[in-house]
Amino acid sequence: MSKFSLKDKVAIVTGGGSGIGKAISLTFAQQGAKVHILDFNLEAADDTVSEISNQAEAHKCDVANQQNVTEIIQKISNKEKIDILVNNAGIAHVGNVEQVEEADLDRLYDVNIKGVYNCIKASIPSLKNGGGVILNLASIGSTVGLDNRFAYSMSKGAVLTMTYSIAKDYINDGIRCNCIAPGRVHTPFVDGFISKNFPGKEKENFERLSKTQPIGRMGTTQEIADLVLFLCSDEAGFITGSNYPIDGGFVTLNG
Template identity: 70%
Template sequence: MKFDLTGKSALVTGGGSGIGKAISVVLAEHGAHVYILEMNLENAHDTIKEIQEKGGTVEAHSCNVANKKQVNEIIALIAEKGKIDILVNNAGIAHVGNIENTEEEDLDRLYQVNIKGVYNCAQAAINTMKTNGGVIINMASVASSVGIFDRFAYSMTKGAVLTMTYSIAKDYIKYGIRCNCISPARIHTPFVDGFIKKNYPDNETEMFEKLSKTQPIGRMGSPEEVANLALYLCSDEASFITGSNYVLDGGFITLNGN
């Protein structure tokens, strides 16, 4: 079977919903033992249930990725059970606003999760991967590469994720550690539905269509499409790939305005 992850362990942050859930499920379907790191364990319940119903193996740990001590303790605990082969840094939060209406507290909050959270988890995992190699996938964004209207703080953090990916790939290739990132455009997740419902309660359908058409392909991506790309990058079939940014955007970057 291609993309066979049998015997490998995969740690997915924010694996309880949306893209993280889809990645956790598809990695488990292909044989990986999945460890989910979630701030609130209740958020991982549905993911655990789906994986187990499909015959996969999964564990969940309550973890705030912004808390370095907590991250180190949990990843050390997981590493005691065996090597960590895959880390998917998926946990992240968003913010709407330009530089003038982005408060210092907003900037700090996004930094703690989207940048420091990736740093915390990658640093802890690399320490366990240096012996046997491994794969790190960071969730970046189209906002890492192009300007997005009213997304100052979010774009800043995702730009950092992209450059952290490049640095890790270069510094640790000698240890057999591959590091790549995925840069999605708008993906249809529960977060998107909640955002529309909260901010546009009187015209949800219209706004969903408008946001969908932001992508030249005419729709949002699905979490499963992101997960399938992550599966490939985590597998041995992608063993020649490191230090790359994979854009998954329905033509957003190259076709908008043409």
């Protein structure tokens, strides 16, 4: 038996069509899991599934819509027990409190907070049947102040405290709940942000943003996926109610 095996496990990964979520989905499948990918972009989810073949299914899902989430997760759980839920889907926002409009705040709440709540609430009945794992994607912004990330940090702070609450409330049901707090990770979102805001100066701004991590580079999606794999595996069975920074030293070494 190899370590960190997910053989015969059933996992749900939200936002699994691209970036970190895609890396998690592929890694889980490589370790033997059946993966259900919930993504607003069904085409992207289908692309991920095509790389996994018969070990995955794609579902078009708006995590902010409770009815949509509940119907999909109930359909999954009616066929097979859910063992792992990874709440990866999320959106970003740049701006201080004066620059955040009410619509921005509402959208961040709907996706980053309510979306996590919706998926956990729908998955709990199946997870309670024999136990399981919930892994939430928080952020370094959950615990430290970041420039011009008011609304985003607010939403990710809620993800952190939801993690603690779920871990406490469901420990006797055999459900472990942890979160990770990534720093800057090289994803298509980062490339798009740089292209949009620094046209013609992409290379130097990529290097500038990379150096904001004390380790001198951005993280990779695979590095994030590998930590998620560990925390969702049986080898992490003694870990719950914890937040794991994966940030190139940002939180502890930038002071």
